[in-house]
Amino acid sequence: MRILIFSIAYHPMIGGAEVAVKEITDRLPEHEFEMVTLQFDPSHPKVERIGNVVVHRINTSKLMFPFEASFYGKKLHKEKKFDAIWSIMAAYAGFASLFFKMANPEVPYILTLQEGDPIESIKAKTWFVSPIFRKIFMRADKIQAISYFLADFAEAMGYKGKTEVIPNGVDFRSFAATPAPDRLQEIIERFEKKGETYLITTSRLVKKNAVDDVIKAVALLPDTVKFLVVGVGPDQKILESLARRCGVENRVKFLGYVDYKNIPLYLHASDIFIRPSLSEGFGNSFIEAMAAGLPIIATPVGGIVDFVFDPDKDHDMPPTGLFVNVKDPESIKTQVLRLMNDMPLRDKLIENGRKLAEEKYDWNLVAKEMKEKVFIQ
Numbered sequence: 001m002r003i004l005i006f007s008i009a010y011h012p013m014i015g016g017a018e019v020a021v022k023e024i025t026d027r028l029p030e031h032e033f034e035m036v037t038l039q040f041d042p043s044h045p046k047v048e049r050i051g052n053v054v055v056h057r058i059n060t061s062k063l064m065f066p067f068e069a070s071f072y073g074k075k076l077h078k079e080k081k082f083d084a085i086w087s088i089m090a091a092y093a094g095f096a097s098l099f100f101k102m103a104n105p106e107v108p109y110i111l112t113l114q115e116g117d118p119i120e121s122i123k124a125k126t127w128f129v130s131p132i133f134r135k136i137f138m139r140a141d142k143i144q145a146i147s148y149f150l151a152d153f154a155e156a157m158g159y160k161g162k163t164e165v166i167p168n169g170v171d172f173r174s175f176a177a178t179p180a181p182d183r184l185q186e187i188i189e190r191f192e193k194k195g196e197t198y199l200i201t202t203s204r205l206v207k208k209n210a211v212d213d214v215i216k217a218v219a220l221l222p223d224t225v226k227f228l229v230v231g232v233g234p235d236q237k238i239l240e241s242l243a244r245r246c247g248v249e250n251r252v253k254f255l256g257y258v259d260y261k262n263i264p265l266y267l268h269a270s271d272i273f274i275r276p277s278l279s280e281g282f283g284n285s286f287i288e289a290m291a292a293g294l295p296i297i298a299t300p301v302g303g304i305v306d307f308v309f310d311p312d313k314d315h316d317m318p319p320t321g322l323f324v325n326v327k328d329p330e331s332i333k334t335q336v337l338r339l340m341n342d343m344p345l346r347d348k349l350i351e352n353g354r355k356l357a358e359e360k361y362d363w364n365l366v367a368k369e370m371k372e373k374v375f376i377q
Contacts (some may be wrong), residue, residue, distance in 0.1 A: 051245030147303025
């Protein structure tokens with residue numbers, strides 16, 4: 001198949017959706033992929049091949065992207081004759097795909113739902129074009145969602161077909177492999193780790209990822225508990241200010257951008273992965289941390305409940321993590337102390353989490369499902 005992808009962002013601007021596209025397309029060499037995306041930085045080439053995707057970047061605004069991307073895609077289609085178009089999320093790329101589909105109704109249109117923002121927030125942002133936004137779902141020939149939570153969203157927006165629930169995944173071998181001792185020791189010495197408990201999150205610094213609640217919890221925990229924040233985002237200065245006000249600026253370390261291939265190193269140097277999300281479409285970072293052998297602390301929101309099973313709540317499933325309440329630093333404190341003091345529980349969560357990541361969420365399995373259930377003519 002020859003597939004045209006519409007995506008608002010792509011490498012080197014990466015989040016869960018961008019990682020998913022590359023991991024899947026790299027594993028499907030028998031398919032040809034081209035992508036129209038936004039040129040966020042003038043230094044990024046207008047056209048380049050990244051893995052198995054030829055990337056076309058257009059220099060425009062987010063608001064104009066749907067119109068210009070659709071127009072660009074139509075020109076590519078005249079030359080390439082695509083067998084399908086694939087929209088990565090329903091917002092900007094979804095509008096571009098809808099406009100393309102309206103002009104080329106014979107071309108199958110696949111929509112992937114990777115949204116992590118609260119559904120009500122998404123609806124609020126699109127209320128003024130609500131009828132058109134719904135058509136992004138209704139005109140799709142096939143919808144793939146990364147969680148049952150997002151599959152319900154597709155149905156609520158008017159999609160009448162069967163939504164294929166195929167999750168995001170993890171490069172299990174890369175995240176599970178023990179890093180070279182010298183590299184791991186370098187990280188440990190950098191943070192002067194000498195017996196302390198290190199919490200870690202790998203997150204965009206935005207409100208929905210609730211890094212602020214972890215900072216507030218650190219202030220309630222013993223001085224031996226420290227917090228590594230891997231990621232960048234618009235809320236960084238706000239979060240740094242909060243750490244100062246809470247008196248934990250020396251215990252919260254903002255590491256900024258870390259190259260994706262180095263994320264496993266930081267996970268292996270840490271003790272507990274935590275992200276008390278306010279909303280989550282799926283949450284690649286949790287699966288990556290499971291593969292790396294960390295116990296998980298999360299909130300029971302969105303797609304997280306597909307793979308985090310709390311021993312106190314999910315009695316019929318092997319436990320893979322602990323839940324905390326949304327916006328509740330005291331709850332975070334309780335669960336962190338529990339993991340610090342209950343080694344048998346900690347070991348059980350690590351064992352079950354790693355097994356789940358390997359058996360259900362390896363990218364090879366995900367790509368196989370995409371090929372057999374989504375990319376079919």
